[in-house]
Amino acid sequence: xxxxxxVGVAARLSRYLQVVTQARKMGKERISSQEISDYTNINxxxxxxxxxxxxxxxxxxxxxxxDSLLNEIRKILRTxxxxxxxxxxAGRLGEAIASSPIFAEHGIxxxxxxxxxxxxxxxxxxxxLVSDYAGLAAIAREQNIVVGVLAVPAGSAQRAADDLVSAxxxxxxxxSEALIDTPSDVVVHTSNPAVDLLHALYFHxx
Amino acid sequence: xxxxxxVGVAARLSRYLQVVTQARKMGKERISSQEISDYTNINxxxxxxxxxxxxxxxxxxxxxxxDSLLNEIRKILRTxxxxxxxxxxAGRLGEAIASSPIFAEHGIxxxxxxxxxxxxxxxxxxxxLVSDYAGLAAIAREQNIVVGVLAVPAGSAQRAADDLVSAxxxxxxxxSEALIDTPSDVVVHTSNPAVDLLHALYFHxx
DNA sequence: TAGATTGTTAATCGATTAACAATC
DNA sequence: TAGATTGTTAATCGATTAACAATC
Numbered sequence: 401x402x403x404x405x406x407v408g409v410a411a412r413l414s415r416y417l418q419v420v421t422q423a424r425k426m427g428k429e430r431i432s433s434q435e436i437s438d439y440t441n442i443n444x445x446x447x448x449x450x451x452x453x454x455x456x457x458x459x460x461x462x463x464x465x466x467d468s469l470l471n472e473i474r475k476i477l478r479t480x481x482x483x484x485x486x487x488x489x490a491g492r493l494g495e496a497i498a499s500s501p502i503f504a505e506h507g508i509x510x511x512x513x514x515x516x517x518x519x520x521x522x523x524x525x526x527x528x529l530v531s532d533y534a535g536l537a538a539i540a541r542e543q544n545i546v547v548g549v550l551a552v553p554a555g556s557a558q559r560a561a562d563d564l565v566s567a568x569x570x571x572x573x574x575x576s577e578a579l580i581d582t583p584s585d586v587v588v589h590t591s592n593p594a595v596d597l598l599h600a601l602y603f604h605x606x
Numbered sequence: 607x608x609x610x611x612x613v614g615v616a617a618r619l620s621r622y623l624q625v626v627t628q629a630r631k632m633g634k635e636r637i638s639s640q641e642i643s644d645y646t647n648i649n650x651x652x653x654x655x656x657x658x659x660x661x662x663x664x665x666x667x668x669x670x671x672x673d674s675l676l677n678e679i680r681k682i683l684r685t686x687x688x689x690x691x692x693x694x695x696a697g698r699l700g701e702a703i704a705s706s707p708i709f710a711e712h713g714i715x716x717x718x719x720x721x722x723x724x725x726x727x728x729x730x731x732x733x734x735l736v737s738d739y740a741g742l743a744a745i746a747r748e749q750n751i752v753v754g755v756l757a758v759p760a761g762s763a764q765r766a767a768d769d770l771v772s773a774x775x776x777x778x779x780x781x782s783e784a785l786i787d788t789p790s791d792v793v794v795h796t797s798n799p800a801v802d803l804l805h806a807l808y809f810h811x812x
Numbered sequence: 813t814a815g816a817t818t819g820t821t822a823a824t825c826g827a828t829t830a831a832c833a834a835t836c
Numbered sequence: 837t838a839g840a841t842t843g844t845t846a847a848t849c850g851a852t853t854a855a856c857a858a859t860c
Contacts, residue, residue, distance in 0.1 A: 407809060408851070414805045422760075422785045432817065439785050439796075444817095445853060452819050460818040461860040477808050485807075492702040493799065499698065500800035502783060508807060547807060554628075571810045573803055577708060579628045579645050589806040590645075593699065593799050594706035597779055599620045600795040601691075601714060601753060602683050603613060604777045614827070638841065650841095651829060658843050666842040667836040 410477065412450055415440050417473045421505065424466045432463035483508050485547040486540060486569075488560045490515035490523070490530045493575055493593070494551035498526035511543040533563075540567040547571045554578040561588070616683065618656055621646050623679045627711065630672045638669035689714050691753040692746060692775075694766045696721035696729070696736045699781055699799070700757035704732035717749040739769075746773040753777045760784040767794070 405413070419439045423431050433451075437444040451457050451464075457472050458464045485503075487494050490513055498513055513525055516533040523530050531539055539545075548564035550557050550572060557578035564572055565586055574580050574590040582588055611619070625645045629637050639657075643650040657663050657670075663678050664670045691709075693700050696719055704719055719731055720739040727738050737745055745751075754770035756763050756778060763784035770778055771792055780786050780796040788794055 406850075410808050411805055414801075414808050418783070418801055418804075419785060422783060426785070434817080443852065445820095445855095446851075448818060449820080449852090456819070458818050459860055460858065461816045463817065483807065492698050492705065496698040496702060497799055497803065500798075502798075502800040502804060506804055508804065547810070549803065571807075573806050575799065577624070577628060579625060579632070587810050589810070591799075591802050591806070592706075592708075593703055593781065593797075594708040595620075595624055596797050596802070597703065597755065598624075598708060598712055598714065599617055600779050600797070601689065601777075602616050602620050604753070604793050604795070612826075640841080649828065651831095651844095652827075654842060655828090655844080662843070664842050665836055666834070667840045669841065 405476070409450060409453075412440075412442060412446070413473055413477055415442065416447065416450075417470070417477065417506075420466055420470050420473065424470065429466055430463045431466055431469070433458075435463075483547065484511040484543050484545045485509070485549060486512040486514065486536075486543070486545045487549045487551055488514045488533070488536070488564070489551035489553075489556075490517070490520045490525055491551065491553075494549075495525050497549065497551060497575075498528060500526070511545055512539050514539075536563055537567040540564075540569060545569060547573065549573045549575065550580075551575045611682070615656060615659075618646075618648060618652070619679055619683055621648065622653065622656075623676070623683065623712075626670075626672055626675050626679065630676065635672055636669045637672055637675070639664075641669075689753065690717040690749055690751045691715070691755060692718040692720065692742075692749070692751045692770075693755045693757055694720045694739070694742070694770070695757035695759075695762075696723070696726045696731055697757065697759075700755075701731050703755065703757060703781075704734060706732070717751055718745050720745075742769055743773040746770075746775060751775060753779065755779045755781065756786075757781045 416436055419436050433444040433447040436447050454476050457469055485508060487498055487510060498510055503510055510528055513528050513530045514533040514536050515521060515530050520530050521532050548569045550560055552560050554576045557576040558580055561572055561580045561582060565582055570586050572588045574588055575592055577592055580588050622642055625642050639650040639653040642653050660682050663675055691714060693704055693716060704716055709716055716734055719734050719736045720742050721727060721736050722739040726736050729736050754775040756766055758766050760782045763782040764786055767778055767786045767788060771788055776792050778794045780794055781798055783798055786794050
């Protein structure tokens with residue numbers, strides 16, 4: 401039914417979703433565009449404009465109901481469905497990701513975690529057992545995994561990406577610093593907490 | 607001398623920097639705008655346009671010399687200086703950040719890591735000893751720390767942010783999901799590997 | 813009623829892109 | 837010379853913002 405969202409709109413909506421989710425956890429029931437603006441640094445008019453494209457969710461003089469706004473944004477972002485993702489690498493970053501409660505909150509299921517280290521295989525991270533990397537292709541198919549998350553050192557990233565592609569995965573999130581080459585029908589999204597920190601510093605340091 | 611960079615330009619330049627840095631590690635000596643485009647998904651014309659604002663760094667028919675491009679982008683982003691940052695939280699994410707070689711490569715110095723857990727205090731993470739969180743204010747002043755990185759659980763984030771602000775820090779990078787309230791002269795940049803993954807998924811999942 | 817905040821318009825600004833001459 | 841790729845123009849599109857009537 402809906403138009404395809406532009407990248408900018410989808411990015412902003414997911415930030416609103418994150419703020420509103422947190423606000424609900426803090427026990428709030430209503431939130432104004434100005435409050436969302438304070439937390440996201442996105443202009444309040446922009447926020448109202450983004451939301452009003454999809455409907456009249458707010459009440460003038462009052463603000464937005466947190467519960468209904470959550471539902472509306474989720475509908476727009478179509479995150480109702482359940483999606484299975486796999487994490488490659490059970491190191492520090494893989495552990496940090498696997499232990500985050502955020503995915504379950506948003507209908508994303510971490511279906512498998514892979515590592516080559518026998519010490520790590522069989523251990524549980526965030527409720528998911530670490531599987532032997534050798535079984536990647538089989539498990540990816542069995543579990544209907546659509547997204548692969550690379551949380552491995554830069555030196556292993558390309559090989560792991562190749563293996564994910566061989567296993568039929570077409571969306572890769574790369575958390576290493578490495579540059580990844582893939583066939584043109586595979587989407588690679590690279591981001592990295594350290595690189596991200598650097599970006600932020602460029603804005604704020606003199 | 608230079609104008610203040612817009613947020614968009616600075617963000618793109620720092621991505622070019624990251625790609626070119628990696629390309630040098632891989633032994634490359636030249637790179638074209640098209641190659642940078644392949645890795646960043648930023649339009650090649652946009653890349654040439656961004657760079658040509660600051661000078662003629664490329665050679666027609668050949669591309670850009672990696673060494674000279676690195677220097678030019680660093681000059682533009684003014685990352686020559688040494689900056690001291692502190693990480694609060696020596697958990698999984700703090701460890702992942704502290705162990706990244708990226709900061710040293712870009713002239714950012716992780717001067718201190720803080721935790722309240724006696725088990726962790728005194729241990730070394732990425733070459734930096736973990737200090738007692740109780741000493742934050744004193745060490746922040748001694749070491750001339752200008753940026754605080756919050757790598758703590760959401761429940762502790764606000765308190766840690768308050769303490770950073772009391773210690774005189776005016777730039778905070780928040781890696782927790784929590785919403786942080788600070789005085790208006792403090793800049794908070796929130797990002798989180800898990801939230802970031804969610805954003806990426808919104809674009810790529812049906 | 814008075815105050816607050818949404819929804820919407822209109823105007824501006826920056827980002828994006830295609831196209832191509834210049835030139836290595 | 838032929839091929840490749842930069843630097844730059846011109847045109848378009850989307851993002852951003854200020855302002856304010858509508859209305860809770």
